[in-house]
Amino acid sequence: MTLSEFMNEWERPTDYISVKTSGSTGTPKEINISKANMRRSAEITCRFLGLHPGDTALLCMPLDYIAGKMVVVRSIVCQLQLISVPPSNRPLETLTEAPTFAAMVPSQVYAILTENGRQAHLLRQIKHLIIGGGAIQPELHKLLQSWPATSHVWSTYGMTETLSHIALRQLNGPNQSEWYTPFPSVRVASNAQNCLVISCPWAINPLLVTNDIAEVNAEGKFRILGRIDNIICTGGIKIQIEKVEQLLISYMDKLGIHDFAITSIDDKQYGQAIVLIYCGPREILVTNPHAREQIHDLLPQYHSPRYFVATKEPLPTTGTGKPARAAIKELAKKSLI
Structure with a gap:
């Protein structure tokens, strides 16, 4: 999907848009999600990160999935200047200065940092970099420790059904943690199978039982241990x-x-x-x-x-x-x- 195609869909007089799930455990499927809830999710992320009208936001992920769509919605709702580049492992190649905000997957960040050239310098200047769509491996986490104090890197937790992330954890600096902190209006718990249960006002289902095995602490923060459908019984x-x-x-x-x-x-x-x-x-x-x-x-x-x-x-x-x-x-x- 191109940016113009998404904008056409967003501006249609309908309450919902169609989004593909990632398909990590099977065949991807299409689901309808509320535009009003997408706006609400966008507002909460911008508020949490302290983004302001006029800040720049980089779109460098496919628009077929929720992560890319939400970058655009955040730019619309929060009046950010959207910079759109084709999805690749060299998303900063054509940029001359770092955006205020960017969302990437781990493979993009790792490719930039291991190349360690001009793109790596720009990456470290991004004020808020959120990384989602996969686990943060130890080698990548180590590379993220060379960030300036003015730049923050976050790992996100979320899915299509929650309209992108509902919790973040910082990966660099003195406040880094292995525990995800949910947004203020989100509550989490674990069920009898130790699967994470999410209460989120803007999710497709207000009470969502996930397949993620999680540990929830007394502060309401959580960490992911694996997936229940990724268990081998031998x-x-x-x-x-x-x-x-x-x-x-x-x-x-x-x-x-x-x-x-x-x-x-x-x-x-x-x-x-x-x-x-x-x-x-x-x-x-x-x-x-x-x-x-x-x-x-x-x-x-x-x-x-x-x-x-x-x-x-x-x-x-x-x-x-x-x-x-x-x-x-x-x-x-x-x-x-």
């Missing part, structure tokens, strides 16, 4: 996919593998068997018993992959850059037949 033991991936990141980096995932296949004996799938040569892991033994030693009991799969192509991702878990699982299954 031999009666429940394994959280994200936990295994987190434990393996450093070692996989040493092996030169930056594109990998944990998934599972059905197993007659154990119910499910853990699979490590990666983009790279078979010699790195599939036919390397020493490396596989190192992985076994790094992980807790019962968490080690039973199978290793190497692919020549990058692992499937969604339109917003998240791992496409269902497609990754199917790829592993086909590779092991």
Whole structure:
């Protein structure tokens, strides 16, 4: 979707617009969301970040999804000057000065900082940079510590159903935290399955039960531990996919593998068997018993992959850059037949 197409849809005399979900756990779907609630969400974000009329906002994400749409809505509602560039890993390439506000996904920020050129300098001058659509890995978090005190970097928590983020946590400076702070009008809790439950006035459902496993503290802040649909049950033991991936990141980096995932296949004996799938040569892991033994030693009991799969192509991702878990699982299954 182009900016002009979105503006045409926004200006139509209708109360709703159609938005695609990300499809991180399956096929993306279209849902209708209220324009009035989008305005309310935009106002709260601008108020929280202290954005003022005339401040500049960078649009560098696809307009097919809620994150990109909300950048435009914030610029309309809060009278920000919108700077639109094509979505890419070099979104600041044509800019001569940093915008006041920008929203990016982790892969964009990481690409800019590892290149460490003029774009990295501009990135560090953005007063408020929000990062969403994926987990903040340790290496990226480390790169974010070189920010000037006048610039703030935030990790966002939200989804299409909440019209973008409903909570933020700071990633740099003295106030950085691993706990998300909900906006004042948002309340969170966890249910019997430890899934996050969100009470948000502008969400599609006022009470939204998510698939995110979360810990909620006494202050009403929360941190995400994984997804309930990303649990592998092998031999009666429940394994959280994200936990295994987190434990393996450093070692996989040493092996030169930056594109990998944990998934599972059905197993007659154990119910499910853990699979490590990666983009790279078979010699790195599939036919390397020493490396596989190192992985076994790094992980807790019962968490080690039973199978290793190497692919020549990058692992499937969604339109917003998240791992496409269902497609990754199917790829592993086909590779092991």
